[in-house]
Amino acid sequence: MKAWINQHRRAIGVTAAQAWRSPFSHLFQVLVIGVAILLPLLLHLAVQNLQRLGGNLPADARIALYLAGDATGKDADQIAARLKAHPTVAGHRFVSREEAIKDLRRIHEIADLVDALPKNPLPDAFIVRARSSAPDDLEALRREAAKWPKVALAQLDAAWAARLDAGLDLARALAAGLAALLAGALLAIAFNTIGLQVVNRREEIEVCRLIGATHGFIRRPFLYAGLLQGAVGGAIACGLAALCVEWVNRQLPGLAALYETNIVLLPLAWQDVISVTCFAGLLGWLGAWLAVSRHLWRGGPA
């Protein structure tokens, strides 16, 4: 146990000494890894924030209920009562056919056209605001309301919500694909850089094997180097992502004022920072393991 700790302490010392001897090449490698990880990370951040902001935008998901032509004021009252009692309805507004035609007439280009109509062709309508903007919930509510008596047509006024959702799904898939590609790239980077270190130190490795070093002993400093390289790269990527969010947030007040909302991008959660760093470290470790193992297996019995 004691010996084991000493061996690890030594391996860490060797790794640190290596990094210290050529700080710039190590720094550069780590930066390359960091920038590579940054891309999918930013995509992930964008998805997360869009999803969150999508729920906050002033234009809530709405359903329009158009009443039948023969619906009376009593029918309208009944529907209003149903809406008021409905658990997934956040609010509703009644738009009478008179109001609707007045609105229409306000649009100058077609005012004459509207005046020329023999009778008001527009139905009474309810504009219903749903509590949830999830497309599935909206669709369920629309279908239910469409069956109510004297409701001629229930129309989802939330095509944009579905589109946003589909877009987010796509972006999420893209981020996952990029992350998978990147994991492969990270493995290859670690395999190459650590493989180079192995070649540079092959004499030392040979001597160590000759005087009784186990494969584990020989691998250890390289594994630490790979782990460190990956983890620092991951941490750098998280730092760069935080800088990006900060920069965007500084540009945002102008945009937010335009839309009369207070939009702020959320930075990476600390859980994300930890998992990105750990995962990158793990990949570096794995790449290093492969690089040293290849060398050892080629080396023959000695």
Place this chain on the structure above:
Amino acid sequence: MILLDKVGKRYPAGPGNDGHEALKSITLAIDSGEFAVVTGRSGAGKSTLLKLVAGIELPTSGTVRVNGQDLAGSRRALPFMRRKIGLIFQDHKLLYDRSVFDNVQLPLDITGFPPKEAARRVRAALDKVGLLSRERELPVTLSGGEQQRLCIARAIVHRPSLLLADEPTANLDMDYAQDIVDILRSFHQVGVTVVVSTHDLVSLRMARPRVIALSRGMLASEHPE
């Protein structure tokens, strides 16, 4: 301690050679505490014999046993076997980018020795070969004889019970060679089994070793002098 039973070694044919039988049916035993010298001309198979004992090469026929263990048996056990052996290589195999001190410390690093205790042992080993004042220098600043002594320090720092030295006196002046032999004898005197190879016996006569003579891969004669 060392048992060779009908050991043969044939090197595989490479691009430049068509395979060579370096050792042919060698049977021999070296007891614990012996001082044995393997002699023979260049190419007789001295290095090959020592490599077989250290498990650096595997025999193509017969068995090699060290401390009762068959070296061909387990790849996993090999590193731990090696730690009981002190190896002095014909081509030194020093690490030229590390200080004298670090070179000697390497075997202790490998076994995970506590650093303070390790430093004490490294200095003791360097003291024994007369290099204590040079511990911070790089091996290139040492003369041939001093480098050879450094190899000995590295080979004995972990206090092995068996010391294998492949031509430790080659390319050295008489005086330097005598130094090396004296150091090896001092280990023999404290109970370490020492096996040395050499192509000239002159400098080793004083040690009154057991002589194992090899000729073209075969035992030529074996007699204590």
